[in-house]
Structure formats: C-alpha cells, structure tokens
Amino acid sequence: MSFSNKKLGMFIRNGRLDKNLTQEQLAEKLDCNLSYLGNIERGKNTPSLRLFIGIIRILNLSADKFIYPDSDSSNDTYQQLLRLLKQCTQKERKILLENAHTLIENREEKPIEP
Template structure:
C-alpha cells in the first residue's frame, strides 16, 4: 500500500490551523525547518514516523488523524470528523445532510452487492 502524502499533509495543515499555529510556530515546536514544514503540508516531502509523532504531540492529536486516509480501519477518526462537520449546522442542514448520507450509504451497499454477484 502506498501512503498518500498529499492527504497526510492536508490533515497536518488542518490540525495546525485548528491548533491556531502558523507553519513557522509548528516547525519550531517540532524541530523542523519552515521549508520542510511547508513541503510536508503540500505533500512534497515524505513524513517519517518520528516526525509524524512529533507533529501529533505538538498538535495534541493522534497520528491516526494524519494516516486515516491510508488505513482501512479508521472509523473512529472519520466518525469524529463527521461530528465536527455537523457541529455548526442548523436543523435544516442536518436534515439534508442526513438524507444525503442515507442515500450514499444505500448506493454503496447496493454497489457492493452487485460486485459480489459478479
């Protein structure tokens, strides 16, 4: 399996923004150069495990949050992400999003059944 470093970088950036840190501040706290920090967030540099742990510790998140797009069993991370997306929604938005989610789930399961029959 190939790791998607662009997605990992996006998730590092999101966690940094949530932590209200600049790239420069995160780089300094994690012991990285600003250029290297920028390259990680843009997916141009591979992230080593020790570096991922250092960033996760500075940002007070789990390394799972960075890797969830490459790990099959990431339900907890994605469930949390859905909860965060719904946090600022009003009743109408929640109803529409729930309908969309149900439709998407039905489509996925129907597609899986068709693939099993092939």
C-alpha cells in the first residue's frame, strides 16, 4: 500500500461530510486548529496518531477502510453514491439494487478485468 496525504485527506473529508459536520464543528470536537484540519483534508498535513484516532472515533470511521481501501474508494463518484445510499430507506436501496443489476445485465460494453 502506498500512503498518500491526499487519500487520507479525502478519507477524513468524506467521513466528515457523511456526519454532516463542517470543518469548524469537527475542529472544535477535536480541540484542533481549523486551518490545520483544513490542511489535513487537502493533503498538506498529516495528523498525529492521537489526532487520527480522535478523528476516526468522532466520525465513526474504520481505519481498515483507509489502510485496506476498496479499489474504488478514492473515486469521488463512488463516495457520492455511498453517501446517498446512507440516506435511502431499505425499500429505496432494494429498488436501486434492482436497477444496478438491470444496468449491468444490459450494458453494451463489458469492463476490462484488471
């Protein structure tokens, strides 16, 4: 795995957005400087281990999702879909699942396997 400050920043930013928190709200909960948190999210700074643990606890994130990411986890479209799925009811998720199956079954071009 290659570590990237930008990937870490995106991981934290997406977690914050999932909790509908502003940077200011998260910085306050962490007792952290707002501009420092902003720089972490932009990939310009790396949080200390203590701060990283505080972030994942407050945002209820799994460090495994950062350390062992899915191949699509850094994809912004993928992250947007995950955020929207969390807002759907069980019935709506079932409808979306059926639609996804239909799209995959009827696509014209099959994706190239890595």
